[in-house]
Amino acid sequence: MKFDSIIVGGGIAGLICGIRCAAAGLKCTIISSGMSALHFASGSIDLLGRSPNGDIIYDPFSQLPTFIDQYPQHPYAKCGETVIAESLSFFTREIEEQSLQLCHNEQNNHFHLTTFGTLTPTYLSQQSVYSPELDRAFTESRKMALLDFEGFRDFHIPLVKANLPQHTLFKNREIITGTVPLTPLIESLKNPHEFRSIDISRMFETEKHLLQIAKSIDQLAGDGEIVGLPACVGFIKHNEVYSRLQKLTGRLIYEIPTLPPSILGMRLDHHLKSRFSELGGVFIAGDKVIGGKIQSGRLSEIYTQNHESTPLQADAFVLASGSFFSGGLISEFSGMKEPVFDLALSYEKDRKDWAADQFFQAESHPYLEFGVKTNEQLNPFDSSGQPIDNLYCAGALLAGYNPIREGSGGGVAISTGYYAAENIIKANAPIGAERHD
Amino acid sequence: MINLENISFDHCIKCTVCTVYCPVARVTHLYPGPKFSGPDTERLRIKNPALIDESLQYCNNCKRCEIVCPSDVHIADIIRLASLNSPKKEFKLRSLVLTSTDLIGKLATRMSTVVNGLMGLSVTRFLLGLFLGLASERALPKYASGTFRKWYLKQQHLQMAFQNRVVFFHGCYVNYNDPELGKSVLQVLNRLDTGVLITPEKCCGIPLISNNRITKAKSQARHNIDVLRKAVGETGMKIVLTSSSCCLALDHEYQNLLELDTTGIQGQVELLTKYLFERFAQLPDPGLKPIKLKAAYHAPCHLEHMGGVVYTVELLKKIPGLDLQVLHSECCGISGTYGFKAENYQISKDIGQNLFDQINTLQPDLVITDCETCKWQIEFNTTYKVVHPITLLAKAMKN
DSSP: OEEEEEEEOOSHHHHHHHHHHHHTTOOEEEEESSOOGGGGSOSOBOSOOBOTTSOBOSOHHHHHHHHHHHOTTSHHHHHHHHHHHHHHHHHHHHHHHTTOOEEOBTTBOEEEEOTTSOEEEESBEETTTSOHHHHHHHHHOOEEEEEEETTOOSOOHHHHHHHGGGSHHHHTOEEEEEEEOOGGGOOSSOOGGGOOHHHHHHHHTSHHHHHHHHHHHHHHTTTOSEEEEESOSOSTTHHHHHHHHHHHHTSEEEEEOOSSSOHHHHHHHHHHHHHHHHTTOEEEESOOEEEEEEETTEEEEEEESTTTTSOEEEEEEEEOOOSTTTTSSEEOSSOEEOTTTOOOEEOOSSGGGSSOSSSSOTTOOGGGGOEEOBOTTSOBBOTTSOBOTTEEEOGGGBSSOOHHHHTOHHHHHHHHHHHHHHHHHHHHHHHHHHHTO | OOOTTOOGGGGOOOOOHHHHTOHHHHHOTTSOOHHIIIIIHHHHHHHOTTOOOGGGGGOOOOOHHHHHOTTOOOHHHHHHHHHHTOSOOOOOHHHHHHHOHHHHHHHHHHTHHHHHHHHHSHHHHHHHHHHHOBOTTSOOOOOOSSOHHHHHHHHHHHHTTOSEEEEEEOHHIIIIIOHHHHHHHHHHHHHTTEEEEOOOOOOOSHHHHHTTOHHHHHHHHHHHHHHHHHHHTTTTOOEEESOHHHHHIIIIIHHHTSOOOOTTTTTTEEEHHHHHHHHHHHSOOOOOOOOOOEEEEOOOHHHHHHTOHHHHHHHHTTSTTOEEEEOOOOOOSOTTTGGGBGGGHHHHHHHHHHHHHHHHHHOOSEEEOSOHHHHHHHHHHSSOOEEOHHHHHHHHHOO
16 A cells, blocks of 8 residues: 555654645555553643753743754754744644644743642643633632542642642642542442543533532632642543533633543544544554665665555655654663664663663653664664665654653654654655646 | 463553543443453452453453553453453353354344344344343344355356455355345456355354353364365465454454464455455556445444554545545444343443444445444444445446
């Protein structure tokens, strides 16, 4: 089967790349093995949260030029500021096309709360996490309610409450706490301790339960104008449920990310996939690419686990298979490798240099910067060092950046995925024009 | 003894993604979800297989958990094996009835008018519900008059004239319920210069596996492997199927679940739509006639699992004039014999509701799917007619 472009990996980088390709009229497929890291993510997009010495960055766009100069091998340096800015607006537009509202603080970062009650700088969030209304309310009002759900184990109020006063935003804030009862809503004998974020978000999506929950929230929140809740306010029907809940309670609902499965990240996953299909893209789930044919610097076809003997062909390919967690990179006792094409990697050969001495260390772990080496166009090199001209790499498998220390994971995934697509569209243009005649 | 070759459950990182996308856990709290029923409780069962939870029976074996798992855990296989190997086996007349597809099919096709008439009566359905525990609300599948095999044997000599040949594993549905689909298969393949052979096959065993009749499932699977292996021989012929679930049985369950030696047929088994897609690429354009209809395509779970959806869709796109709308992939809820059981009736309906809503919103002229039980479920729960992709293709290829 022949496509214009084939993308290996269905995470945020692969999806945004696929959407860009499909929007440009290319026949595009994404092959994905298992759900992506978005299910473990906060659902906010970090662009550049911390400077190399660990200071919080408030204005990422004004810092980018210096940052790029300082790290010429960084994926941001390859994309350039214009592409980074363009890719983020493209991402926002495409998500909003699916009616999920994303907000940013003009050119600046804002903060989102974590499951542990710490604050993290980020650039783009869903409106239930950051919006001008929430921003205003946090400045004007002193009172806030922080509620959780009966039996819910993936969010712990005492921990969050203990951490909050460390931040100026919450220091002198009066915080009312409470627990929304779920037992009265459960028809079966199920114990509410078995509920995970997904079960609770489905309760939010059921009208009769939503009415009950809203009533409980109203009673528990006292005169708190903002109500912080673990992010379970609806999954696919979030938009509808969110505005309805605000109306029913007459308060601003503020979502805080939970432990996985993270509904905030899953909403992005769902809407990106729907958008991709809407544009005519073919999403192949649950299959694994196991290799391909590379000859004189070009990849002509790939093979998957399900169809070993039936190759998939394309003019251009993108590898967005993620980092160690997603299986895009593999670490072994004697070294590291990229398992699909055995691409050249950038990493420290001595295993002792892979990790920092302490688990939580400000400068983070060196292995996070290991990954696939690419040229300026994001083309990787095969094991003999020859560049592969029609294969592009995007997202977490790239070398040269540390998503944890820099707070740049989402930004790199989106900008490199978008940049790879732009390069493909450019390279395909004359051939594409001929074909459509 | 722990079998160290089967410890994929140990790769589970407890992320709960499988439970998020489990269609059963979505609609009922009676099922704790694949994470709990699979990798979580497998640890206990390894110590003592009797530590089996009765909630396992709610798994409908759609295998969507395996598609979404980021850690490559064979969740559905773990759950199915735990049920199959459960020491607590009880005899159920219902299982016997639901799994004896060949016996019942043979009898029913001989007197189809009487059987179909009887099954259509609410009193029959009431009695089946009362004595067998079948869902009395549900319409039962209609039987054809005469089998596909009987018709085929009259054409057999014609098939030998083709140099390029395939073995067609027709399955119970084509043989007893829809011989017309089998006739379409011959029509389409013959037009593409391909002869069709059949073997003395038995039911693929999927219903037996789902109803925990492992000994019988294994013996039927062994029989099928033997006859198919003999038919394929050294020719390298493909074994093609119209039913996605039979295909899953031959291609996956025989080896992975029943642990049988599938040498000789492994790698030869293909869903017919994939075979045709490739055959089209080898031959000159056969010139399909336009079919001006709006069709909604539903991808069966088992086809999703095998990664075959893209081939069916691309094949259908070759039909000129066909306005093909691919539905968002959702389980229809029937899952073979699962939805026919009284205790699963409501669950099965609730699972499929999203899919039925999608179809109702779209208002297509017809619905297309590769799976016969999905067809029964959609036809029972909506007002739309459901056809197999090959039926439509045969129409576009008619002279």
